[in-house]
Amino acid sequence: MRFSKYFQTLEMPQSEPIPGKNQVKNSAGGYSWGIDDWGRLDRFLILGSEGGSYYASEKELTIKNAEAVLRCIKADSARVVNRVVEISEAGRAPKNDPAIFVLAMVAGMGDEKGRQAAFKNLSSICRTGTHLFSFVEEVEKFRGWGRGLKNAVAKWYLDKDPSQLAYQVVKYRQRGGWSHRDLLRLAHVKSEALNDIFHWIVKGDISENLHQLILDFEKLQRAESEKEILETLSGNKSLTWEMIPTEYLKSPAVWEVLLPNLPMTAMIRNLGRMTANGLLKPFSSAVTTAVSKITDEENLKKARIHPIAVLAALCTYQKGCGIRGSLSWEPVPHIIDALDKAFYLSFQNVEPTAKRWMLALDVSSSMNCGAVASIPGLTPRMASAALAMVTARTEKKYHFTAFSHQLIPVSISPRQRLDDVVKQIDEIPFGGTDCSLPMFYAMAKKIPVDTFVVYTDSETWAGHIHPSQALNEYRRKMGIAAKLVVVGMVSNGFTIADPDDAGMLDVVGFDTATPALISDFGKGE
Ligand code: CA
Numbered sequence: 001m002r003f004s005k006y007f008q009t010l011e012m013p014q015s016e017p018i019p020g021k022n023q024v025k026n027s028a029g030g031y032s033w034g035i036d037d038w039g040r041l042d043r044f045l046i047l048g049s050e051g052g053s054y055y056a057s058e059k060e061l062t063i064k065n066a067e068a069v070l071r072c073i074k075a076d077s078a079r080v081v082n083r084v085v086e087i088s089e090a091g092r093a094p095k096n097d098p099a100i101f102v103l104a105m106v107a108g109m110g111d112e113k114g115r116q117a118a119f120k121n122l123s124s125i126c127r128t129g130t131h132l133f134s135f136v137e138e139v140e141k142f143r144g145w146g147r148g149l150k151n152a153v154a155k156w157y158l159d160k161d162p163s164q165l166a167y168q169v170v171k172y173r174q175r176g177g178w179s180h181r182d183l184l185r186l187a188h189v190k191s192e193a194l195n196d197i198f199h200w201i202v203k204g205d206i207s208e209n210l211h212q213l214i215l216d217f218e219k220l221q222r223a224e225s226e227k228e229i230l231e232t233l234s235g236n237k238s239l240t241w242e243m244i245p246t247e248y249l250k251s252p253a254v255w256e257v258l259l260p261n262l263p264m265t266a267m268i269r270n271l272g273r274m275t276a277n278g279l280l281k282p283f284s285s286a287v288t289t290a291v292s293k294i295t296d297e298e299n300l301k302k303a304r305i306h307p308i309a310v311l312a313a314l315c316t317y318q319k320g321c322g323i324r325g326s327l328s329w330e331p332v333p334h335i336i337d338a339l340d341k342a343f344y345l346s347f348q349n350v351e352p353t354a355k356r357w358m359l360a361l362d363v364s365s366s367m368n369c370g371a372v373a374s375i376p377g378l379t380p381r382m383a384s385a386a387l388a389m390v391t392a393r394t395e396k397k398y399h400f401t402a403f404s405h406q407l408i409p410v411s412i413s414p415r416q417r418l419d420d421v422v423k424q425i426d427e428i429p430f431g432g433t434d435c436s437l438p439m440f441y442a443m444a445k446k447i448p449v450d451t452f453v454v455y456t457d458s459e460t461w462a463g464h465i466h467p468s469q470a471l472n473e474y475r476r477k478m479g480i481a482a483k484l485v486v487v488g489m490v491s492n493g494f495t496i497a498d499p500d501d502a503g504m505l506d507v508v509g510f511d512t513a514t515p516a517l518i519s520d521f522g523k524g525e
Contacts, residue, residue, distance in 0.1 A: 012469065041069055043492075048095055051371045054369035091306060129168045129172030169201055229244065238261075311383070312373075315419055357395050364459075392412065405462055433456075434463035437463070468484075468496065485505045489509040
C-alpha cells in the first residue's frame, strides 16, 4: 500500500480537497477555492442575485452576498464606495440595482467615512430619478432620515441646472410609492434658481417662467387629439415617450416624430412596439434611422447600454412577441442584424492576440437555472455562449467546446447570429459537472492551447482530478505554459482558479470589461 494513493498533490478527486491548498467545499459537494469578499462584491455588483441559482434560493444567495458586502464595509467602507462608483459609472454591470443596494448599505451600516463617501457619490450612482427612488426605498431599511441623508438627497436636486432637473422630474416621476414631491418635502429642499420647478412638483403651480419642458409635458397631459400631441412633440426634441399619455403610444405617427431623438435605452426597448404599430417595416426610412442609431458605437457607450440589455432586446425582438404577450409583430431582419452588431459594440474594445484559445462552456444542469440580470429565459449557460462569442469573433485561433460530464466540440461560427448560438447551446443535453474536462480533452487530442477559458459556476464535483491539477498535467505533457481563465457566471463564492498560480485568473461574466481582461491576460499583460 502507498499512502500517497490517498493523499497527494498531483491528482486528487474533486470530491476531496487538494492537500495544502486551502480549498472549500462548494454547493455541489466538490472542492473549489473560495473567492475573497472583494471578489464576491464584484460578482454581486455585476451579476446580482435575482432569481437565485441552482443551489441557492434568491433569498439565500442575496443574504450570502450581502454578508460578504458587509464584511467589506467593516474592513474598508470607502473602498467599497469607490468600487461601486467604478463599476456603476462605467456601466459595467447589466443592472444598477446591486450598486444602489450596496450604496444604501454603506449609508446605513458604514462608519462615518463610508457614509460621507456614499452621500458624496449619490448623484454618480443614482443618475436618474428612478435610481434615486430605489435608493431611498433601500436606505430606509438601514437607517433613519438624519441630516446626512437629507442633505445628500437635497444635493441630488440642487446640483442640477433647471434643464437637467426638469428632464428628470417629468421623465421619472415615481417608483415604489415614492415621488419627487415626497422627497422634496422630506429633505426640505430650497433653491432660488429652481424654485419654479419645485413649486410645480409640490403644488402643481404652473408659472410663466416654468421650464419649457415642463410646460410642454403639461400640454401633452392635456392634449385632446393626436394632432396636438404631434405638434407639441415636434416643437420640443427633449420630450420622451415616458412623458406621453399611454393612449397615444399605439400611434406610429407619434413614434415617427420621436424616433430621430429617441434615447438609446428607449430605442432598444421599443423596437417591438414600433414594429407592431407599423412604423418599422422592410425598406422604410424608419428602419434605416433605427439601424444607424442602434449600431452607433459612440452612442451605445455614452448611454451605457449593456450588452446583456442588447442581447435581451435581440432575443425578445426576434421572437415577435412581448414578454407579457400583449404585443406581437413580424420582426424586421435588418433590426435583428443591427442588434447583433450592437451586442459586440457595447463591450470594451478588444484587439486580437494571435494566441490559441479554447473556449469551454459549462453546460451542466446547474448552469441551466436562474436568469442572468433577471432577464426571463436567459440562463447562465445561454449567456455564457453569447459572451464566448465576443472572444470567438475577435480571435483567429479558437476552439469552441461545451462540457458537463463529457466534453463535446461545438461547431459555432463567428458569423452565426447570437440568437442562433444561444439556441444551439440551449439544445445540448446536460449532466454532472467536471471542470477538468477541457484540459483533459486538449491533452488527449494533443491540441496546443495557450489559454483555456472556462465559463462556469465552479460547482464542479464529478472529476477524478481537480481542474487546476489537470492544467498542471497539461502544461507538463504538452510543454506549454498554458493559462486558465475562469469566467464566473453566478454570484456564488467559488472558483476553480488556484489563487496561488499566476497562470490562472478569475473574472466576472458579463462585466463589459471581461473580454478585454481575458485578452490582456492571454497576452501576458
Ligand atoms: Ca454544475
